[in-house]
Amino acid sequence: MLRELVEPTGLYPRRRSLKRPTAAELRNDYAAARAWAAELSAATGHYSLETVDVGRTTIGSNQLPAAAMFATVEDEIAFAGKTRESVRFLDLVAGLSELDPALRGWALKRPLQLLGLGGAALTAAQVALWLRDNPAPGIYVRQLSLPGVHTKFIENHRRVIDEMEAVLLEGASAEAEPEALTEASDVAEDASVVADAPDTVLGAGAARTPAARFDRRHGFLHPPERVRFRLLDPETPLLGGPDDVMVTAEAFGALRLPVRTVIVTENLVNFLSLPQRPRTLAIFGGGYGFLALRDAGWLRDCRVLYWGDLDTHGFRILDQLRAVHRHVASVLMDEATLLAHCDAWGSEPSPSRAALTRLTDEESIVYKSLGNDDYGSAVRLEQELIRWDWALERLLP
Structure with a gap:
C-alpha cells in the first residue's frame, strides 16, 4: 500500500474478500456472527460491503458481508489505522527524492525499512551520495565530516x-556516455553485494570483519591487522626482553x-601459559582472523601447529x-583427546555444516561425527578444558 501511494498501479478500487461464518457456524453461534x-457494517466509512446470502436452507436467509471494496489506497490505509505512518512515509520519500531522484527507487524497494529508519534514512542517503561523489577517499571513516x-x-x-x-550508481550509469556504462554498472553490482557476508577463503584482498570489508569496498583506510605472539625461546630475547x-x-x-x-592457539590463557622451548613461537589466533x-x-x-576448540567451528x-598455509598440522583436535575429556564436554550453539576440503582423513572423520551428533547432541570440547598435562605431552613432546 505504501508503494501504491507513490506509484499507483491501477490496483484500486480494490476488493478484499472476507472470511465469513459458515451456515453451521451461524446455527451454532448466531449471536457472534x-x-x-x-x-x-458500522465501519463502512472507508469501504463498501458486498454481501451474500447464507443459511437459506438451514436457519433461514441471512445477508453476511463477503468482501470489502476500497475505493482508494488512502481508504484502506485509514481503515488499517496507518494514516499517520503513511504521511510520514511520503515525507521521507520526498526528502530522499530531493537529495537525488534515484533514491526514490530505494524507498519503493524498502518502504517499511524506510519508515523504521525515519530521519536516519536521510542521513544514510547523504553518506551514499558522498561515497558516489568521492570514490576511494583514502581517509578513515572517523574523518568523514x-x-x-x-x-x-x-x-x-x-x-x-x-x-x-548501488541505486545511485545505477542511476548514474543510466545517464552515462555509452563507453562509461560498463564500468558504472560493474561498480553498482559490487556495491549491491551483501555487505556482511563472511569471506570463505582468506586469499589476497580478503577482509576479516564487516567494518574492514566496508572500508575496503569504499576506499577508506582501515586499522592494520595485528599479530600477537610470544617467543618461547629464552636464549633469544625479543625487543630487549618482553616475550x-x-x-x-x-x-x-x-x-x-x-x-x-x-x-597457533585460540585461547588467550593457553597462549600465555605455554612454557619455554627452544626455537618455538606461539601465536594468539583470535578466531577466523588469519589474514x-x-x-x-x-x-x-x-x-x-594449530590448536583450536574441538568442535565443528574449530x-x-x-x-x-590452511587456505593461507597448507602445511599446518592440527594438534589436540583428535578423537582420542575428545573421548578422554568427555566429562568436560559442552554444547556447541550453532554447529557448522560447511563442506571442508582441506582437512586430513582423520580430521574429516571427527568433524563429520561432530556434525552428525555421533558423540552426542552438538558436542564440543573447548581447548581450555583439556587437562594441561595431556596438552603439554602432545604440544611439546
Missing part, C-alpha cells in the same frame, strides 16, 4: 548505505626469527588457516 456482521555522521552511525547502517549507493608482543601484519611478515616450530598471517612467507619454513578455522 451477527455481532461480527454488525461491526463491519557530514552532519550527524559518525563511526557508530556508519557501523549501524552499512547495509542501507551500500544499497543506496609477549603485538605488531602489524606487515611487520610480522618481515620478521626473521630463529624459530623452527610455531604454535594477518597470509604474507608471513617465513612460516612456510616452520613446523606450524575445524572450520583450521580449514581456513
Whole structure:
C-alpha cells in the first residue's frame, strides 16, 4: 500500500474478500456472527460491503458481508489505522527524492525499512551520495565530516548505505556516455553485494570483519591487522626482553626469527601459559582472523601447529588457516583427546555444516561425527578444558 501511494498501479478500487461464518457456524453461534456482521457494517466509512446470502436452507436467509471494496489506497490505509505512518512515509520519500531522484527507487524497494529508519534514512542517503561523489577517499571513516555522521552511525547502517549507493550508481550509469556504462554498472553490482557476508577463503584482498570489508569496498583506510605472539625461546630475547608482543601484519611478515616450530592457539590463557622451548613461537589466533598471517612467507619454513576448540567451528578455522598455509598440522583436535575429556564436554550453539576440503582423513572423520551428533547432541570440547598435562605431552613432546 505504501508503494501504491507513490506509484499507483491501477490496483484500486480494490476488493478484499472476507472470511465469513459458515451456515453451521451461524446455527451454532448466531449471536457472534451477527455481532461480527454488525461491526463491519458500522465501519463502512472507508469501504463498501458486498454481501451474500447464507443459511437459506438451514436457519433461514441471512445477508453476511463477503468482501470489502476500497475505493482508494488512502481508504484502506485509514481503515488499517496507518494514516499517520503513511504521511510520514511520503515525507521521507520526498526528502530522499530531493537529495537525488534515484533514491526514490530505494524507498519503493524498502518502504517499511524506510519508515523504521525515519530521519536516519536521510542521513544514510547523504553518506551514499558522498561515497558516489568521492570514490576511494583514502581517509578513515572517523574523518568523514557530514552532519550527524559518525563511526557508530556508519557501523549501524552499512547495509542501507551500500544499497543506496548501488541505486545511485545505477542511476548514474543510466545517464552515462555509452563507453562509461560498463564500468558504472560493474561498480553498482559490487556495491549491491551483501555487505556482511563472511569471506570463505582468506586469499589476497580478503577482509576479516564487516567494518574492514566496508572500508575496503569504499576506499577508506582501515586499522592494520595485528599479530600477537610470544617467543618461547629464552636464549633469544625479543625487543630487549618482553616475550609477549603485538605488531602489524606487515611487520610480522618481515620478521626473521630463529624459530623452527610455531604454535597457533585460540585461547588467550593457553597462549600465555605455554612454557619455554627452544626455537618455538606461539601465536594468539583470535578466531577466523588469519589474514594477518597470509604474507608471513617465513612460516612456510616452520613446523606450524594449530590448536583450536574441538568442535565443528574449530575445524572450520583450521580449514581456513590452511587456505593461507597448507602445511599446518592440527594438534589436540583428535578423537582420542575428545573421548578422554568427555566429562568436560559442552554444547556447541550453532554447529557448522560447511563442506571442508582441506582437512586430513582423520580430521574429516571427527568433524563429520561432530556434525552428525555421533558423540552426542552438538558436542564440543573447548581447548581450555583439556587437562594441561595431556596438552603439554602432545604440544611439546
